[in-house]
Amino acid sequence: MSGTLYGIGLGPGDPELMTLKAHRLITAAQVIAYPAPDTGPSFARSIAAEFIPQNVREIPIVVPMRVDRFPAQQIYDKAALEIAQVLEGGTDVVVLCEGDPFFYGSFMYLFERLSGRFVCEVVPGVTSLTACAAQLQRPLTSRTDVLTVIPGPLSDEDIRCRIEDAQAVAIMKVGRHLPRLKALLEELGLLEQAGYVERASLPEQKVSRLADLDCETAPYFSMILIYKGDEAWTLPPSFSS
Amino acid sequence: MSGTLYGIGLGPGDPELMTLKAHRLITAAQVIAYPAPDTGPSFARSIAAEFIPQNVREIPIVVPMRVDRFPAQQIYDKAALEIAQVLEGGTDVVVLCEGDPFFYGSFMYLFERLSGRFVCEVVPGVTSLTACAAQLQRPLTSRTDVLTVIPGPLSDEDIRCRIEDAQAVAIMKVGRHLPRLKALLEELGLLEQAGYVERASLPEQKVSRLADLDCETAPYFSMILIYKGDEAWTLPPSFSS
Numbered sequence: 001m002s003g004t005l006y007g008i009g010l011g012p013g014d015p016e017l018m019t020l021k022a023h024r025l026i027t028a029a030q031v032i033a034y035p036a037p038d039t040g041p042s043f044a045r046s047i048a049a050e051f052i053p054q055n056v057r058e059i060p061i062v063v064p065m066r067v068d069r070f071p072a073q074q075i076y077d078k079a080a081l082e083i084a085q086v087l088e089g090g091t092d093v094v095v096l097c098e099g100d101p102f103f104y105g106s107f108m109y110l111f112e113r114l115s116g117r118f119v120c121e122v123v124p125g126v127t128s129l130t131a132c133a134a135q136l137q138r139p140l141t142s143r144t145d146v147l148t149v150i151p152g153p154l155s156d157e158d159i160r161c162r163i164e165d166a167q168a169v170a171i172m173k174v175g176r177h178l179p180r181l182k183a184l185l186e187e188l189g190l191l192e193q194a195g196y197v198e199r200a201s202l203p204e205q206k207v208s209r210l211a212d213l214d215c216e217t218a219p220y221f222s223m224i225l226i227y228k229g230d231e232a233w234t235l236p237p238s239f240s241s
Numbered sequence: 242m243s244g245t246l247y248g249i250g251l252g253p254g255d256p257e258l259m260t261l262k263a264h265r266l267i268t269a270a271q272v273i274a275y276p277a278p279d280t281g282p283s284f285a286r287s288i289a290a291e292f293i294p295q296n297v298r299e300i301p302i303v304v305p306m307r308v309d310r311f312p313a314q315q316i317y318d319k320a321a322l323e324i325a326q327v328l329e330g331g332t333d334v335v336v337l338c339e340g341d342p343f344f345y346g347s348f349m350y351l352f353e354r355l356s357g358r359f360v361c362e363v364v365p366g367v368t369s370l371t372a373c374a375a376q377l378q379r380p381l382t383s384r385t386d387v388l389t390v391i392p393g394p395l396s397d398e399d400i401r402c403r404i405e406d407a408q409a410v411a412i413m414k415v416g417r418h419l420p421r422l423k424a425l426l427e428e429l430g431l432l433e434q435a436g437y438v439e440r441a442s443l444p445e446q447k448v449s450r451l452a453d454l455d456c457e458t459a460p461y462f463s464m465i466l467i468y469k470g471d472e473a474w475t476l477p478p479s480f481s482s
Binding site: 146150166 | 250252253255256257258259260261262264265341342343344345346349352356361362363364365366367368370371372374375378379380381382383384385386387388389390391392394395399402403406407
């Protein structure tokens with residue numbers, strides 16, 4: 001019997017926002033794998049750190065942090081090979097994933113290489129989408145709203161037409177696109193309805209009206225949420241300080 | 242000191258998919274509130290049932306199950322009044338919410354009535370969106386995909402134009418709209434790329450290619466996921482039986 005490949009969503013960053021199932025599988029793991037940048041520690045591993053058993057075998061998947069962040073295929077080929085050997089030996093492998101494995105996650109690169117040969121189970125996690133809405137204290141969607149999720153790196157033209165068709169809009173991966181996106185939303189008359197969250201649920205999180213944000217750049221883990229119907233929106237008092 | 246209002250996402254249905262934080266707050270609760278239909282037990286309460294302490298005070302919010310499911314304002318007015326009295330007395334109230342409180346959730350009706358007067362914390366949960374993708378064993382979004390989430394009750398025309406602009410599409414609350422939506426997707430040439438999930442993560446869940454689905458109606462908690470780039474998509478073998 002081969003082992004099972006688990007892709008486990010850890011949620012947005014606060015370890016308490018992982019699921020009971022993620023917690024159970026991590027605390028019982030013999031082998032874990034996780035993405036890691038070549039410039040520092042793994043964010044996914046840091047979320048799970050307090051629950052990782054001693055003497056676990058760790059398989060870091062070190063991906064160079066280039067601007068476009070598209071993975072080098074060879075890195076995933078090599079990681080899949082190492083993980084396959086563990087699975088063939090009958091041991092499960094738990095892959096730690098920020099947020100949800102199938103929501104803009106790099107887990108898909110392992111999944112597409114291994115799911116045909118091994119039993120694979122994906123454990124969904126809390127996405128940054130609803131974690132950011134919770135921090136902004138504003139519903140993401142209700143009733144018959146259409147929600148559109150747009151990656152920040154898309155062109156102004158691509159973003160503009162998608163915003164026009166939705167009631168609720170999330171722009172993910174804001175990063176270095178912040179000044180451009182802010183200008184675009186001002187042009188569309190939506191700046192006052194836009195909220196901004198970076199590193200949601202972590203101690204260093206930042207929550208702001210987009211209009212009040214004074215920085216010129218944002219980290220990769222940042223999001224703009226727009227609720228078009230909500231013209232008089234302001235942050236609740238607890239965040240206004 | 243007034244109590245805090247907690248809106249707690251419980252995830253899609255499997256109790257193990259609630260977060261550690263939801264678990265902690267529920268097991269320590271003195272007062273819980275939850276939506277309930279007038280026709281049977283509360284789904285939200287059933288997810289949390291095994292963790293609800295004895296002798297907890299329960300405030301069911303009984304909402305008539307009319308076709309459009311839009312809440313009667315008076316019911317939420319009355320519930321908010323009862324909850325406000327508890328909060329004013331210095332006791333926290335934990336509101337149990339299916340999925341995520343701010344993702345098409347009825348929690349917003351309490352939130353809009355109470356968040357101005359009381360401290361409110363929203364604990365995000367796993368949404369049906371990623372829970373369904375996990376069950377279909379197919380990534381929801383990757384790289385620079387645009388995702389659009391569309392409520393099934395919208396008109397064909399509204400749905401058609403939104404599908405055209407996205408790479409990944411989720412149609413929520415399929416219910417009685419199933420035959421119409423299936424016909425629309427066939428017309429758009431997308432039936433073969435569509436997956437169907439009802440009651441994700443529960444023992445009675447159903448997972449299928451939409452093209453293979455032979456029923457004429459679906460429950461309220463059902464979803465169609467379309468990944469347009471994925472032309473040769475089939476369900477993995479474990480679900481094909």
